[in-house]
Amino acid sequence: xxxxxxxxxxxxxxxxxxxxxxxxxxxxxxxxxxxxxxxxxxxxxxxxxxxxxxxxxxxxxxxxxxxxxxxxxxxxxxxxxxxxxxxxxxxxxxxxxxxxxxxxxxxxxxxxxxxxxxxxxxxxxxxxxxxxxxxxxxxxxxxxxxxxxxxxxxxxxxxxxxxxxxxxxxxxxxxxxxxxxxxxxxxxxxxxxxxxxxxxxxxxxxxxxxxxxxxxxxxxxxxxxxxxxxxxxxxxxxxxxxxxxxxxxxxxxxxxxxxxxxxxxxxxxxxxxxxxxxxxxxxxxxxxxxxxxxxxxxxxxxxxxxxxxxxxxxxxxxxxxxxxxxxxxxxxxxxxxxxxxxxxxxxxxxxxxxxxxxxxxxxxxxxxxxxxxxxxxxxxxxxxxxxxxxxxxxxxxxxxxxxxxxxxxxxxxxxxxxxxxxxxxxxxxxxxxxxxxxxxxxxxxxxxxxxxxxxxxxxxxxxxxxxxxxxxxxxxxxxxxxxxxxxxxxxxxxxxxxxxxxxxxxxxxxxxxxxxxxxxxxxxxxxxxxxxxxxxxxxxxxxxxxxxxxxxxxxxxxxxxxxxxxxxxxxxxxxxxxxxxxxxxxxxxxxxxxxxxxxxxxxxxxxxxxxxxxxxxx
Amino acid sequence: xxxxxxxxxxxxxxxxxxxxxxxxxxxxxxxxxxxxxxxxxxxxxxxxxxxxxxxxxxxxxxxxxxxxxxxxxxxxxxxxxxxxxxxxxxxxxxxxxxxxxxxxxxxxxxxxxxxxxxxxxxxxxxxxxxxxxxxxxxxxxxxxxxxxxxxxxxxxxxxxxxxxxxxxxxxxxxxxxxxxxxxxxxxxxxxxxxxxxxxxxxxxxxxxxxxxxxxxxxxxxxxxxxxxxxxxxxxxxxxxxxxxxxxxxxxxxxxxxxxxxxxxxxxxxxxxxxxxxxxxxxxxxxxxxxxxxxxxxxxxxxxxxxxxxxxxxxxxxxxxxxxxxxxxxxxxxxxxxxxxxxxx
Numbered sequence: 001x002x003x004x005x006x007x008x009x010x011x012x013x014x015x016x017x018x019x020x021x022x023x024x025x026x027x028x029x030x031x032x033x034x035x036x037x038x039x040x041x042x043x044x045x046x047x048x049x050x051x052x053x054x055x056x057x058x059x060x061x062x063x064x065x066x067x068x069x070x071x072x073x074x075x076x077x078x079x080x081x082x083x084x085x086x087x088x089x090x091x092x093x094x095x096x097x098x099x100x101x102x103x104x105x106x107x108x109x110x111x112x113x114x115x116x117x118x119x120x121x122x123x124x125x126x127x128x129x130x131x132x133x134x135x136x137x138x139x140x141x142x143x144x145x146x147x148x149x150x151x152x153x154x155x156x157x158x159x160x161x162x163x164x165x166x167x168x169x170x171x172x173x174x175x176x177x178x179x180x181x182x183x184x185x186x187x188x189x190x191x192x193x194x195x196x197x198x199x200x201x202x203x204x205x206x207x208x209x210x211x212x213x214x215x216x217x218x219x220x221x222x223x224x225x226x227x228x229x230x231x232x233x234x235x236x237x238x239x240x241x242x243x244x245x246x247x248x249x250x251x252x253x254x255x256x257x258x259x260x261x262x263x264x265x266x267x268x269x270x271x272x273x274x275x276x277x278x279x280x281x282x283x284x285x286x287x288x289x290x291x292x293x294x295x296x297x298x299x300x301x302x303x304x305x306x307x308x309x310x311x312x313x314x315x316x317x318x319x320x321x322x323x324x325x326x327x328x329x330x331x332x333x334x335x336x337x338x339x340x341x342x343x344x345x346x347x348x349x350x351x352x353x354x355x356x357x358x359x360x361x362x363x364x365x366x367x368x369x370x371x372x373x374x375x376x377x378x379x380x381x382x383x384x385x386x387x388x389x390x391x392x393x394x395x396x397x398x399x400x401x402x403x404x405x406x407x408x409x410x411x412x413x414x415x416x417x418x419x420x421x422x423x424x425x426x427x428x429x430x431x432x433x434x435x436x437x438x439x440x441x442x443x444x445x446x447x448x449x450x451x452x453x454x455x456x457x458x459x460x461x462x463x464x465x466x467x468x469x470x471x472x473x474x475x476x477x478x479x480x481x482x483x484x485x486x487x488x489x490x491x492x493x494x495x496x497x498x499x500x501x502x503x504x505x506x507x508x509x510x511x512x513x514x515x516x517x518x519x520x521x522x523x524x525x526x527x528x529x530x531x532x533x534x535x536x537x538x539x540x541x542x543x544x545x546x547x548x549x550x551x552x553x554x555x556x557x558x559x560x561x562x563x564x565x566x567x568x569x570x571x572x573x574x575x576x577x578x579x580x581x582x583x584x585x586x587x588x589x590x591x592x593x594x595x596x597x598x599x600x601x602x603x604x605x606x607x608x609x610x611x612x613x614x615x616x617x618x
Numbered sequence: 619x620x621x622x623x624x625x626x627x628x629x630x631x632x633x634x635x636x637x638x639x640x641x642x643x644x645x646x647x648x649x650x651x652x653x654x655x656x657x658x659x660x661x662x663x664x665x666x667x668x669x670x671x672x673x674x675x676x677x678x679x680x681x682x683x684x685x686x687x688x689x690x691x692x693x694x695x696x697x698x699x700x701x702x703x704x705x706x707x708x709x710x711x712x713x714x715x716x717x718x719x720x721x722x723x724x725x726x727x728x729x730x731x732x733x734x735x736x737x738x739x740x741x742x743x744x745x746x747x748x749x750x751x752x753x754x755x756x757x758x759x760x761x762x763x764x765x766x767x768x769x770x771x772x773x774x775x776x777x778x779x780x781x782x783x784x785x786x787x788x789x790x791x792x793x794x795x796x797x798x799x800x801x802x803x804x805x806x807x808x809x810x811x812x813x814x815x816x817x818x819x820x821x822x823x824x825x826x827x828x829x830x831x832x833x834x835x836x837x838x839x840x841x842x843x844x845x846x847x848x849x850x851x852x853x854x855x856x857x858x859x860x861x862x863x864x865x866x867x868x869x870x871x872x873x874x875x876x877x878x879x880x881x882x883x884x885x886x887x888x889x890x891x892x893x894x895x896x897x898x899x900x901x902x903x904x905x906x907x908x909x910x911x912x913x914x915x916x917x918x919x920x921x922x923x924x925x926x927x928x929x930x931x932x933x934x935x936x937x938x939x940x941x942x943x944x945x946x947x948x949x950x951x952x953x954x955x956x957x958x959x960x961x962x
Contacts (some may be wrong), residue, residue, distance in 0.1 A: 036959045183957065219637050227961040232962055236955045246953060260707050279939040282947035285933060289699065290732040297729075298703025301672070304690060305708040327693050420949035457688040457704075457711050460667040465682050466637070467691025468675075477638065478683065564742055 005178070006220040009067040011225055012077035014175070015087025016094045017110075018055055019048050019062040022166035026084075028412070029170055029184045034068045034416050035237040035241050036183060039226035040398050040528065041068040043412045044076035044226075044600070045349040054116035061093045070226040074378075074527035076411065077299055078602035081238035084169060086143070088119035091127060103137045103173075108167070109144035127344035139219075141212070143168050144532045150208035154201045154316035169170065171209025178224045181206060219458050231416060235356040238415040240379040240408040241268070244312075244338060245275035247386035252308050255426035260302035261296045262285045263312045267350040269340035272312045292320035295339065300324060303333045306430060307457035312338040316347060318364065326365045327468045328399035329492065332444070332452050335399040336389055340409045343598045351408035352598030353521050358577040361401045362552060368498040372396070373552040375403040382408065385549055387423070388503075394428045396452045396499055403551070405573075407524040407600050431455040431462060440464075443476035449502070450495035468584025495548025497553050507553035511537055515592055518565035520590070522548040522578055525571050525601055532606035541614060551578070554585065562588045567613060569593060571601050629660040636686045638900040642677060647798035647824035654804045659687075662812055668908055671714045674721035678745035678754050678824070695696040698733045700744065702929075702951045705738045707727055712812070715742045719760040721749050724778050734817050736929040741811045743817045744781060749830035752790035756827075762818025762907060782822045782921060783902040793815035794900040794920045797823040797840035803849070803918065816928055822859070836908045837916055838856060842856075846908055850901070850919030855887035858915050867912070873900055874912065890919075898922035 002577060013030070015023045018105035024045055032039050045177075046063035052283035053060035066076035082103045085091035087110025098104070111128050127133055128140055147168045151161045167184075174181050175506040185203055203321035213219050238246075263273050266289070277286040285302075289295040296311040303309030318339050328335045340567045343349025344356040357364075361373045372392050376385035386402050393400040431453040434441065441462045444452050455462040462478065473487055510533055512516075521529045526547050546561055548554070562568055562582070568590040571578045576592040583590055593609045634656040642648045660671070669687040673679035674693035692700045697715045705713045715722075715733075722730045722744055725882030749767065750756040756769040760781060762771035783791045792814040796807040804822065811818035813817060823834040836842045844860040856866040863878045865887040876882035891897060898921050906913035 036957060038959050038961050149646040229889055230961045234958050236958045251953060252951055259709065260703065262703055264730055279947060279952065280937045281944045285706055287703065290728055293696060294699035294732065297692065297699040298706070301700040301703030302707035305704045305711070323694065324694055363857050417953040420953065457670045457708065458668055460665070463667055463687050463691040465691065467693065468693055594841050
């Protein structure tokens, strides 16, 4: 049989199925396989809110979107080229994101009467049988039947055999995209090493899927996406939360401070705890506290003792930690608070993404309580951003808030990881003893950075008491003196403002230094803004992109940059938070582009908005 | 256990005082607790710089400011959590928590029970005055029912906690009760609690002479103390009364008061055994309202002590075990991971 081989530049696949169908695993396996070939990629897992919603129902659908390309990519793609639908509910929920003319690979077994009913299709209507999908290229495969058939010599029960369905689909896609399967076979060996039947049945299902593509004559075309032109170097795939964990370990190693994580499980931050708890060989102490408050206060205790104190959480946990953050600010001890944001308010949308908590990070505490804020823009950027956040915390003796969100926390991308030796050193020192002429420690004596000494218990001669009550300048004794209070409030603010002298100036990510529109972003909108501005720059428009890592204090030159453009557009996945601060600080008439739907802003949406601002040209 | 003290302590109580003016109300029971703590500290043999006192919020929580050690006056209810983190990070430090009935049993109740179950080697000094003092006189979780306070003009409808029963329920490995008005006993309990390896929970009856004066008078006044209290001593029968002529014996699981002058023998009495968990449970329940007819005397002393692995030790051992099997972490190896590819 003659087979066509077609070379594609850019593909977006969405794997969708019941939350028990193993779609996240299928997606991440295909991702690793893609990455190993040097193809650029970005992923976006889309978890259901429930762990196991009733099988076959719409709320039970779990999705994993993967974009891969021989060009550089910065987003997981606005719409899909291929939708893998394991059941009727998966098709129904995801059809909207499939391009017209796109491919559907449907598991026909998931479209039986029961599944159709659970997906709320009208009685007697099957989208695979009526003409409703005429605008798409539909491939029907009875995955369940074929998997059972392939595994017939195994003694496993039907239920166990059916669990290998996702491997059949993965094998089929490997065939379709001309891939080897070694990495997945190795993965299965690592996972099921001692369980022979399960290991072999999964490998068999994977191979059966591949062979099905190879031998069934209906499939005439195989596709290849070539390597992307990326900077030379050694790469790996990395997810945002994993990068946070690695960044913390790296900062601990480079600063010489033992890492203590006090945390309480919360979506979507828990994976940082999971990851760190695996790395005890670095001396990492992970403490799963009884609640969010104990999580942060235990980290404060550890920091007081000279450890690198870290707590990780999401919006509702941030709210609970607010009082303790105030304490850390008053104590002026280093502490890192990582907020992996999710849809709010209240419990909100735990599994969906939102840039929900910038205002909370800025203002969400009692009293005048300034704290530096650092934000990450992509999964791999989490590493550098969290490393920087630690540097600021320990060198400026202050709690620092690190912001990420569900989108980049769970998203993956290729990462040209650094060598440990190339990481910037984080120098930190404890006060060793009383200076000459000192008879007692002055815990709030400040240096030129307005930073006080870190004097840890166990150091003879430096015994001292600190606390949350207002303190006298220099001595740290409790003070209700009116003038002292004003002085201390202003000093604590000045100390945080001064950090601007110790961070890099803001750079433009792309575009001219002066022009018509500056698109100013922070956090996970990076990819969408980069892609949209690149498209308009290619058409010759004076549109530039600046992306903030340092959100508090802002880089010193940010005002100058803002004033070099006719218009400033601030896209955010919230109801307008950075925009309020920018308007407040710089009196700039910035415009917002806001989407509050629990999903990222797409490139297409932003391009439309920019065209509108440019005066409807094109 | 005065015989545990070191022979020639280099430091004196004065070395543990700070230059800060003590600002509790004149006559407050806290003064005695502070004085006894300062007296005891030099005898513990711990270098001053290794002692850390963590408090929450409340009158008692001003304590660290008056002790010339390391100290943190943290936030309401969280001293136990701050202390847990500190002890996990620095197991070699001697960590003390000073807290009150509102701080540790109301707003911070959760952290208290979790510290106890984890068994950090931390000494908790609970100043129980059965009232909110710093906020000027509201009832607390240990206030008796029907108590009239600023926030309960018609009487409290809250049922009070029994702090020691709560602590034992949370698997505390050391529980004791003492009082501000008995300096010797208070010192002895502090020494015992420090000596205990594991979480120690010492409830100290403390008089708030402004908002709840005389709450424990019946246990502390010379006239009533002998009949209303029973001082526990290891291996000794439970005897009380001015003439030591009353005792407690166990009738099945039920403790009953017997008269030694009237036919009962000391040999029939309950012999105190700090190591007996079941008896300790009954002891904590000797918690009758002294106003009630036929009530039992209130026990003071060490109710229970047992040895159990401490969180911070197990945490350290686990890390040492992993390093022994896997070797020290290698940052380059971590960053590289298992699957890489090279772009030329």
